[in-house]
Amino acid sequence: MQDAIGIPACFSSALKSSDDHTTVTRSGQSVHMSVYRTKIADHCRLITITWCKNLMLHGLSVSVEGPEGEAQYSCKVELKPWYFWRKQGSKRFLVHGNKAVDIFWDLKAAKFNGETEPTSEYYVAVVCDQEVVLLVGDLRKEAYRRTGCRPALIDPILVSKKEHIFGKRKFSTRAKFHEKGRWHEISIECKNKSNIGGESSSGVHVQPEMEIRFDGHVVIHVKHLQWKFRGNESIHLNKMRVEVYWDVHDWLFSPGLKHALFIFKPVLSSMSLSMSSSSHSISSSSPPLSLSSTSTPLSTQTGSSGSLEGFSVNESSEFCLFLYAWKVE
Structure with a gap:
């Protein structure tokens, strides 16, 4: 079906491969x-x-998986400042050739606060068979009123989030590890520590280090990063354990614009009585989080030499956060 709405450049081949790093780098x-x-x-x-x-626009794309697992059905919206009418609208496509799926969105008052994804005052709704099968955003009443449809009997499950972000030394994002949990501020910083009397010609040996912070607290500190460019550790948030995996090989050993991959995988602490000796804990005033258990496999392939394919991230929780950090010199 021909799409009459302008397509942002970053979506030009996104439907062919959700991990098309060439497209991300080029755009x-x-x-x-x-x-x-x-x-x-x-x-x-x-x-x-x-x-x-x-610098020029925000783009929104909604795609529904096709019968063979490919993202066959899609709706794309280009949000340019001079196209106000495109900030609210709807679009319909057919699944299996006869089942109508409607996408409704309202981004007129959306607050982005400098982020890629809006933080408030918006909604995006997916409707099928007079049910709102997926609703994101905080304007829930407005979404149900505009669609004229009831909530679905089955709640959608957030399976994963994938983020591509650019920076020089520090990379930041926000994440919730459960739909009813609180937002956590996550930051990753790569530093160079200088040691006097080192092996370099100037007598100063530079050793890269990495810090990962949750809500301002250092939870993981990796020294001698050139030797530990792949690894994993556990942190604890309330009754939930979060497994953190990293692969920063290309940051250190590949020239040009390259990305590191970080995976954050939540697990109920109560499901593992033996705590890792390398675990770190941070306190939080939020109520305990509750996660469902599943054995659904999740896989990740970066398509580069810095691959996390060898890591086993199939734990008790469904959700995974994949963070691709592109280092700009």
Whole structure:
């Protein structure tokens, strides 16, 4: 079906491969992708909400998984300042050739606060069979009123989030590890520590280090990063354990614009009585989080020498956060 709405550059080949790093690098845009699993047309399907941002525009794309697992059905919206009418609208496409799926969005008053993904005053709704099968954003009453449809009997499940962000030394994002949990501020910083009397010709040996912070607290500190460029540790948030995996090989050993990959995988602490000796804990005033248990496999491939394919991230929780950090010199 021909799409009459302008397509942002970062979506030009996103539907062919959700991890098309060449497209991200060429466009130089931040990209946030949220993948949900829900029921559409009597089948369990994945819906992907993608936001992209560059100096000229914000872009929104909604895609529904096709019968063979490909993102076959999609809706794309280009948010340019001079196209106010495109900030609110709807679009329909057919699944299996006869089942109508409607996408409604209202971004007129959306607050981005400098982020790629809006933080408030918006909604994006996916409707099928007179049910709102997926609703993101805080304007829920407005969404139900405009669609004229009821909430779905089955709640969608957030399967994963994938973010591509650019920076020099520090990379920051916000994440919730459960739908009813609180937001956490996550920052990753790569530093160079100088040691006097080192092996370099100047007598100063530079050793890269990395710090990962949650809500301002250092939870992981990796020294001698040139030797520990791949690894994993555990941190604890309330009754939830979060496994953190990193692969920064290309930051250190590959020239040009390269990305590191970080995976954040939540697990209920109560499901593992033996705590890792390398675990770190931080306090939080939020109520305990509750996560469902599943054995659904999740895989990740970076398509570069810095691959995390060897890591086993199939834990008790469904959700995974994949953070691709592109280092700009």
